[in-house]
Amino acid sequence: QVIWDQAFRSARKESTSLTEPHITTMVRLMAPILLAGSAAALGGEDATSLVQVKLQRGDGRDQPYYWAGKNGDAMRTGNAAFPMPVDLQSGPAWSWHEGQNGLVRAAPLIDGDKSIYLSSIAGNVYKFSPDGEVLWKHKEGVQIPEVPAIMGGALYATNTRGEVFALNMSTGKRLWKKKAGKASAGDTWSMTAADGMVIAALSSNGGVANDYISALDAKDGSVRWSFKPQVPVYNSLSAVRGSNLVLSDLNGRPYRLNLADGSLIWKSEPGLGVVEEPSFSTGGAVIGPNGLVYVTSNSKKDGVERGHVTAFQFSDGKMLWRQGTDYQANNAPAVGRLGADGPLAVVVGVGPNPDMPDPIMQLTKTAPKSEKRARVMALDAVTGRVIWRHELPMWHGWAAGDTMSHVCLPDSFGNPAISGDGTVFVGFQSGRFYGINDRNHDGNVNTSEVTSYNFSNAFQGSPGLAPGMLVATPCNGLHVFRAKSG
Numbered sequence: 174q175v176i177w178d179q180a181f182r183s184a185r186k187e188s189t190s191l192t193e194p195h196i197t198t199m200v201r202l203m204a205p206i207l208l209a210g211s212a213a214a215l216g217g218e219d220a221t222s223l224v225q226v227k228l229q230r231g232d233g234r235d236q237p238y239y240w241a242g243k244n245g246d247a248m249r250t251g252n253a254a255f256p257m258p259v260d261l262q263s264g265p266a267w268s269w270h271e272g273q274n275g276l277v278r279a280a281p282l283i284d285g286d287k288s289i290y291l292s293s294i295a296g297n298v299y300k301f302s303p304d305g306e307v308l309w310k311h312k313e314g315v316q317i318p319e320v321p322a323i324m325g326g327a328l329y330a331t332n333t334r335g336e337v338f339a340l341n342m343s344t345g346k347r348l349w350k351k352k353a354g355k356a357s358a359g360d361t362w363s364m365t366a367a368d369g370m371v372i373a374a375l376s377s378n379g380g381v382a383n384d385y386i387s388a389l390d391a392k393d394g395s396v397r398w399s400f401k402p403q404v405p406v407y408n409s410l411s412a413v414r415g416s417n418l419v420l421s422d423l424n425g426r427p428y429r430l431n432l433a434d435g436s437l438i439w440k441s442e443p444g445l446g447v448v449e450e451p452s453f454s455t456g457g458a459v460i461g462p463n464g465l466v467y468v469t470s471n472s473k474k475d476g477v478e479r480g481h482v483t484a485f486q487f488s489d490g491k492m493l494w495r496q497g498t499d500y501q502a503n504n505a506p507a508v509g510r511l512g513a514d515g516p517l518a519v520v521v522g523v524g525p526n527p528d529m530p531d532p533i534m535q536l537t538k539t540a541p542k543s544e545k546r547a548r549v550m551a552l553d554a555v556t557g558r559v560i561w562r563h564e565l566p567m568w569h570g571w572a573a574g575d576t577m578s579h580v581c582l583p584d585s586f587g588n589p590a591i592s593g594d595g596t597v598f599v600g601f602q603s604g605r606f607y608g609i610n611d612r613n614h615d616g617n618v619n620t621s622e623v624t625s626y627n628f629s630n631a632f633q634g635s636p637g638l639a640p641g642m643l644v645a646t647p648c649n650g651l652h653v654f655r656a657k658s659g
Contacts, residue, residue: 268652441485573630
């Protein structure tokens with residue numbers, strides 16, 4: 174933990190005279206030196222594992238922040254290079270809940286000082302100190318449906334009126350606000366910030382669906398370009414690698430665009446079988462550290478809906494493999510190594526989304542009947558082979574914590590995250606937040622390799638990680654776990 178903090182602090186000292194790519198390069202160059210020094214002091218297995226830790230980030234374009242957007246980095250890997258030895262069962266070090274039954278569907282963002290940023294559906298943006306003090310609060314006055322992003326000292330977000338705005342990360346003061354579209358739909362999509370541009374998902378039909386994306390200049394909000402995919406996007410999660418933007422539409426069709434001007438480089442089909450029909454998915458596209466594009470999607474065959482994870486070649490969009498998940502795939506995956514000596518894996522939670530809460534059943538305390546079978550899966554990133562799968566206890570009906578006055582309606586899972594020691598952290602619709610690590614790599618996840626904490630509220634937001642800090646955001650708030658010392 175100290176090693177990563179030192180690398181970030183040293184780079185940030187120079188931030189007044191260096192550009193962000195220079196800062197990131199400094200962190201990359203310094204980290205191995207710090208790791209080697211600490212390894213020599215520690216010796217033994219710990220020394221080896223420290224030297225083996227690598228910064229798996231995207232082409233030098235991430236900020237000096239630990240978790241700059243949903244899934245952490247520009248390529249949306251959901252992968253952290255540092256270990257996360259937290260004891261979930263002991264509970265969070267501190268918690269926060271938005272008042273008046275407020276809804277939180279966003280993921281947390283974490284800067285280089287471990288301050289945390291979070292938006293709520295009510296239109297509020299908060300900055301918290303690492304110890305839970307609210308440092309500032311921005312009231313937008315209209316709903317903020319998406320997950321914001323941070324870049325270059327500013328937080329970027331969009332409201333449902335189609336207005337994109339930037340806030341000063343230090344003070345919370347508005348830097349600019351621009352009307353970019355007629356509206357922005359209420360699904361939980363994610364802002365993308367890279368190369369001096371911010372990408373927003375917008376609606377030309379008044380908010381029914383986000384049917385195009387726009388790139389805005391991060392300095393003043395002027396629109397640089399717009400792109401309309403074949404069908405709308407939903408829970409849009411676009412990823413950046415080099416000077417390219419990758420996204421997928423709600424049928425699981427991936428696109429690669431030139432980030433500078435929005436021109437289409439390639440579009441690929443979701444790889445359906447002859448008798449399969451495309452189906453709606455709330456998944457998304459990410460780019461792995463190996464440069465492959467991974468997309469989650471659903472298809473329908475004989476009236477049954479099933480999910481898939483598909484790998485595409487970054488260069489030309491050619492499909493490399495497709496793995497069925499049995500259950501619906503409604504979440505973007507995380508891509509990272511399952512421990513220092515583990516394989517590079519694509520990890521995804523799969524299962525049908527929860528029902529709408531039933532007021533009569535809740536009033537009469539009648540147990541819902543609909544079954545929600547679900548599992549977390551790890552797939553080999555190169556071949557798609559199943560490395561392990563972990564079945565979760567059966568859930569029924571609506572999401573945990575959902576009532577008629579608090580309707581989150583999340584996906585079955587929040588997106589997962591993978592820490593440097595190979596632990597997969599993911600929240601489920603039952604309200605349980607899981608840590609899963611097949612430490613002996615035998616392909617069977619046993620009970621001693623799973624830990625969890627019950628928040629009694631489901632998850633739309635994915636976790637955020639910083640050295641020694643794990644942030645979980647169920648639908649009713651924010652909770653911070655501390656890593657075990659020693």
